[in-house]
Amino acid sequence: MPLLDRILSVIAPHACLVCGDEGSLLCVWCRPDACSVVPEVCYGCHKLSMDSAVCESCRHKSPLRHVWIRTDYKTTAKQLIQLFKFERTQAVAPILAALTGESLPYLPENTLITHIPAATSRVRDRGYDQAKLLARYLAGSQGLPYVTVLARSGQARQVGSSRSVRLRQIEGVFRPVRGYLIKGAEVLLVDDVMTTGATLEEAARTLKKAGAKRVNAVVFAHKQ
Ligand SMILES: [Zn+2]
Ligand SMILES: [Zn+2]
Known part of the structure; x- marks a missing residue:
């Protein structure tokens, strides 16, 4: 736990x-009743x-094969995300990781877990990248390696809800890093919230272009 969080707790x-x-x-x-499990779709x-x-x-x-979703972006799930994103409450990360992990099937040993990088201005404001923190805890709980294989170029942020608009805004925003790890890899992309899935798709497309064999994704909450 970071020092400040420890002091605050x-x-x-x-x-x-x-x-x-x-x-x-x-x-x-x-915990068992909060963040209800949504059907597999x-x-x-x-x-x-x-x-x-x-x-x-x-x-x-879509370049994705599976997208596992834990819950809807509502009530407790929404509160957790808001604390995580806007109140700098890093203690949310292990809770989200535990809940999200429950929605995952057994993952092959060669799975590489990574996150969808947030815009750098956001990371600066917050002091951390919440999806990265979630991915790290999730990887730990699954006994799998976490590696950063995507970087974000530019500050494009998604506004509006139309799928085609969101796709256009996100195009070309990611670039691969550590290409040697991506080639032939089975990658699991992690994000805290998904809206249309356009961001996950763009990230998956970037990884496939860099040689990834298969890309799946898992998100904690789906925002309708
Ligand atoms: Zn309680
Ligand atoms: Zn379909």
């Missing part, structure tokens, strides 16, 4: 977002799909 211990008990942002009693068309596989028809336009 002593002075003002976290209270459970659901029941208010002191100790953790989400206590063991409230194809992220592209929202049709039910076993193991959250991208369906035949969506696979034509």
Whole structure:
């Protein structure tokens, strides 16, 4: 735990977002019911799909094979994300990682876990990249390596909700780093929130172009 978080947790211990008990942002009693598990669907068309596989028809336009989603961006999930993003509460990371990890199937040993890098201005303001922190905890809990293989060029930020608009804004925003690790790799992209999936697709496209064999993704919450 970073020093500041450690000091804060002593002075003002976290209270459970659901029941208010002191100790953790989400206590063991409230955890099973908070952030309800959503059905396994194809992220592209929202049709039910076993193991959250991208369906035949969506696979034509998406470089992703599976997109696992833990929950909807609502109530407790939304509160957790807001603390994580806007209140600099890093203690959220292990909680999100544990919840997100529950939605993952067994991952092959050669899976490389990475994150969707945030715009550098955001990382500067916040002091950390929340998706990277989530990916690191997630990798740890899965016993798999975390590596940074994507960098973000430019400060493009996504605004608006139309899929085509978001796709245009994000195009060319990522570049591969450590290409030797990407070649032939099985990559799991991690992000905290997904809206249309355009960002995940662009990141996956970048990795595929750099030689990745297969790219899957996992997100904590889906924002409709
Ligand atoms: Zn509680
Ligand atoms: Zn589909």
